[in-house]
Amino acid sequence: MLTHLAGPFVIGIDAGGTKTRCVVLTLGGTLAGCGTGPGANPNSGGDTAGALSTALREALGDIDRSLVIGGVFGIAGAGSAGRPAAVTAARSAWHAAGLRGSPAVVTDIAVAFAAGTTAPKGIVVFSGTGAGAAVINDGAIVQRADGYGWLVGDQGSAVWLGREAVGAALAALDGRARATVLTDAVPRALLGGAVVAQLDGARCRSRHRRALALAGSTVLPGAGGGSTLVLAGPAEPAPNPQLAQAIIKEVYGRPPAALGRLGPVVADAATAGDAVARQIISEAAEWLLRDVDAVRPALGDPCAPVVMHGSVLREGPVADAVRAGLTDRFAEAPRRAGDGAVGAASLALRRLGYPPPPPARVDSGQRSR
Structure with missing residues (x-):
C-alpha cells in the first residue's frame, strides 16, 4: 500500500464467484492500494455486499476517502437479471467505506475485457x-x-x-x-x-x-430342485x-x-x-x-x-x-488478461476522461479469479 501517493484516486473491483479483487489507482494509473475478499456472486453462494466491503476496506486502508472521485465495480451476476441486487450491494459497500457518490456497476465480463x-x-x-x-x-x-x-x-x-x-x-x-x-x-x-x-x-x-461367510456355502440348491448354483467372487472390484x-x-x-x-x-x-x-x-x-x-x-x-x-x-x-x-x-x-480489478479501474479512468494504463503496466501482485 503506497498511501503517500497523491490523489485523486479511482477504485476498481472485479467480484467473481470465488474471489473479489479491489485496487485503488491514481489518475496516472499508479497502484495505491489493493485488497481481496471472498466470492461475491449470489448465484453461486456468495455474499455480494460483504465481499465487496471486505476487499474495499483492505484496499483503501488509510487513504483519504475524500480523494476518491470514482469507481467501477464489475460484479459476477450483475447482468439484467441480477443488476438491481448488485447495484444495491455496491452502493451499500461504497457508503459503508465512507465514500461519496456511487460506483458504476457493470458485469465482471466487461472488466475482464478491459484487463487485457x-x-x-x-x-x-x-x-x-x-x-x-x-x-x-x-x-x-x-x-x-x-x-x-x-x-x-x-x-x-x-x-x-x-x-x-x-x-x-x-x-x-x-x-x-x-x-x-x-x-x-x-x-x-x-x-x-x-x-x-x-x-x-x-x-x-x-x-x-x-x-x-461365503467360503463354507458356495453350493446352493437350484431353482429346479435337482440342479445347483455355484457362487463365485466378482471378476471386477x-x-x-x-x-x-x-x-x-x-x-x-x-x-x-x-x-x-x-x-x-x-x-x-x-x-x-x-x-x-x-x-x-x-x-x-x-x-x-x-x-x-x-x-x-x-x-x-x-x-x-x-x-x-x-x-x-x-x-x-x-x-x-x-x-x-x-x-x-x-x-x-x-x-x-491481467488483473480484472485493474481493468475495472481503467474503465473508471476512461469514464472520467483519463487515458487508461496499459494492462501490463499495473501489477497488483495477484491474479484475479
Whole structure:
C-alpha cells in the first residue's frame, strides 16, 4: 500500500464467484492500494455486499476517502437479471467505506475485457467460476453467449470441469463407466488422502468378511430342485458406495463455486494422458469456442482484439486448445488478461476522461479469479 501517493484516486473491483479483487489507482494509473475478499456472486453462494466491503476496506486502508472521485465495480451476476441486487450491494459497500457518490456497476465480463486491452471494442472469452464470451464496446456488452451460471450454463468453466469430473468418478465408482484417473484423484482432492484410505480400508474389510461367510456355502440348491448354483467372487472390484456417498456429502455441503477447485485436477489428469479427462478438456474448449463463434457476427471489426480471461484460460490444456482455435479464427493471437480489478479501474479512468494504463503496466501482485 503506497498511501503517500497523491490523489485523486479511482477504485476498481472485479467480484467473481470465488474471489473479489479491489485496487485503488491514481489518475496516472499508479497502484495505491489493493485488497481481496471472498466470492461475491449470489448465484453461486456468495455474499455480494460483504465481499465487496471486505476487499474495499483492505484496499483503501488509510487513504483519504475524500480523494476518491470514482469507481467501477464489475460484479459476477450483475447482468439484467441480477443488476438491481448488485447495484444495491455496491452502493451499500461504497457508503459503508465512507465514500461519496456511487460506483458504476457493470458485469465482471466487461472488466475482464478491459484487463487485457485498452481498446474500447473487441471480444472477451472467459472461463473461471463462470464461462462464456461477449462482444464489448466501451464497457457495455453488445452481445453475449453463455455466462448463465452453474445450474443452466457456464459450460467450459472451472465449475463445469469439476462437475464433469465428479460425474465421471461417481460413474466409475458405481460401475456405470470405465475406470479413470479421476476415480482416485477426485475423492482425494475433495476428501483428502486419509479419508479415502479409511473408506477403502473399511470396504476391503467388509469384502473380506463377506468372502469368509461365503467360503463354507458356495453350493446352493437350484431353482429346479435337482440342479445347483455355484457362487463365485466378482471378476471386477465391487462398487464403493461409502466413498461415493462421502463425495456426494462433500459436494452438496459446499457452494457450487467450490467445484471449481477440481479444474486443475482434470487438467493434470488430461496432461497425464487419461482418456476420460482428455475428453472433458476437449469438450470444455469446444464450448468456449462455440461461444466466440456465436458472438463474433456482432463484432464488425475483424481486427478488434480478442482477450482470454480467467483461471482456466490462464494456462493448461483448455487454454492451449482455445488459444489455438482463436488464432485460427482471427488475424492475430488472442491477448491474455491481467488483473480484472485493474481493468475495472481503467474503465473508471476512461469514464472520467483519463487515458487508461496499459494492462501490463499495473501489477497488483495477484491474479484475479
